[in-house]
Amino acid sequence: MTGFQLEDVLPLTPLQAGMLFHALYDSDAVDVYTAQFAFTLEGTVDTAALRAAVGTLLRRHANLRVGFLHEDLDEPVQAVAADVPVPLEEHDLTTPDDGRTVEERVRAFLAADRTRRFDLTTPPLMRFSLLRTTPGHHRLVMTSHHILLDGWSMPILVRELFELYAHRGDDLTLPRVTPYRTYLAWLAGQDGAAALDTWRTALAGIEAPTLLAGRGATEAARPDELPETLVLELDAVTSERLRATARAHRLTLNTLVQGAWGLLLSRLTGRDDVLFGTTVSGRPPELPGVESMIGLFINTVPVRLSLRPGETLAELLTRLQDEQGRLLGSQHAGLTEIRATTGLDTLFDTLAVFENYPLDEETLRTARQGLPGLAVTGFEGTDAAHYPLTLTIAPGTALRITFGFRPSALDREETVRTVARMRVLLTALADGLDRRADTVSVLLDGERETLLARG
CATH class of the missing domain: 3.30.559.10 (Chloramphenicol acetyltransferase-like domain)
Structure with a gap:
């Protein structure tokens, strides 16, 4: 064997x-x-x-x-x-x-x-x-x-x-x-049926998947294809304003970025009820020693953002955070089983990964302590996922979001515009959350004038 x-x-x-x-x-x-x-x-x-x-x-x-x-x-x-x-x-x-x-x-x-x-x-x-x-x-x-x-x-x-x-x-x-x-024993001991009931409730009423690239795109990769990347980096001032806005409303930065991506997906797909994937750490705090374990603990689960008429950005994002909070105890459930509760054959084709524990300079400083005659002076890393588009969010003095996209599934120029629209949305959120969510613009410079000229 x-x-x-x-x-x-x-x-x-x-x-x-x-x-x-x-x-x-x-x-x-x-x-x-x-x-x-x-x-x-x-x-x-x-x-x-x-x-x-x-x-x-x-x-x-x-x-x-x-x-x-x-x-x-x-x-x-x-x-x-x-x-x-x-x-x-x-x-x-x-x-x-x-x-x-x-x-x-x-x-x-x-x-x-x-x-x-x-x-x-x-x-x-x-x-x-x-x-x-x-x-x-x-x-x-x-x-x-x-x-x-x-x-x-x-x-x-x-x-x-x-x-x-x-x-x-x-x-x-x-x-x-x-x-x-x-960890595997802990996972096997969880109440899978109860977790899926929670997901069934959370996803009730979903009528269709949210597919930015369209059906079949996930399977359309060329044999030699690796994702290409585009980077959105907010300046330090805007990044701090975004964090301040989150603090003022008792929201996490993750919630603001997820909300911005959900809003943008809504505009790009023309749907008021959208789904995308996110990666959760999956490390149960009640498991002794879990913080120092090496292995695959993460899990991919859906995020649902549904727009309600007249709702402000603050109300929408607070509701999103509350809804995500109610799912914390059920995030160990498998995506295949979660999807099955909806009756759909797929749920989403974009993924948002929030890096709370990136490999950073502090790790290198710690690693090279006591190395005899050797210095670790830098590093670079690459990984990816099979989705047509993956957003990797790295918090820091300047918020940085890497858009990894499959060129066989998404046009590069259109993805460049998607990145620019995300910048517009994040900047709008940094300005405050009092305006109605359904009135926030994602138009780029010149697009409004073009639309007006077309009547």
Whole structure:
């Protein structure tokens, strides 16, 4: 059944099951759920210590040693390998190569690595590549399948990896790992029927999905297609005004951004009752040690925004936040089961991800403490989802929203206008929430005049 010695067999979370489905469905295409992070290193890299660190990391966390099996099984499982080879490769990019610069060779490697699929049946679904770029300079590339771990886990994993490197793979200074199995047991113990009843009530009356790209777009990706990105960055002043508006109305910044996206979807689709997806952290606070666990805890659930005549922005956003609050205890339910309560074959094709715990400079500062003769001076990361459009919201001094879109599903110029309209809406929300929600304009410069000229 497996090509490795079996240590344990675990069930899948709902989101893992969804990711497995998409990997199997698009088996010949680029797997968009392949995530890649590259760290810039300055100094002397001890490759033996790095290999020991990666090996100990995988030994400590059983759920990083899993393969996903489904053939001839009633339900897919994640099979834990007792031991896996250390997935560390070394590449020397300092040698001149067909006229390309070192940075061009790095970019070519990253692009090829990002599109190299994992065989989900064969662990580990994670690989490390050490690229030597110049004497004393390296890039450490960590590539993994999203089915293993989420963004909230990345800072934990990075800190642990570099601490293990500093101690040459010795984990005596690290706390004991709370097994991922503990979370899976908690998940299995939840009242699934009650959660779905809550979702059935929350989605009652939904008559049609909200599809920005139209039907069939999700399945229309080209085999070699990766999402393209556009970035909306509010200036620091507008970002602070937006946060101040949220505080004044006892709303979260997440609620304001979700509300803005829901309003824009309403205008773009011509519907007063819209749905989009969001990612929730999925870490139950009652589970001891959950804040330091590595794994996939997130879940994708619907957000519904329905407009009511005459309702102010403040009233709409307060209602949205209250409705989301009532769903907190039911966010563990699987999206497939949630969708089934509506009788629809799909619900939405856009996703909004709010990054509360991004991999940031603070993580790097913590990670590089005590590293012998080595400095982590920077990083870059890429991941994606299968939806035609994904908004990744990064709070900070300047609010930053990355729009990842599939060019086969959404026209680039139209997506540029969508980004601009989102800026208009967020700026309007920063100005206050007293106006009626159905009167807020999303027109861009010149569009009003064009419409008036057309009569």
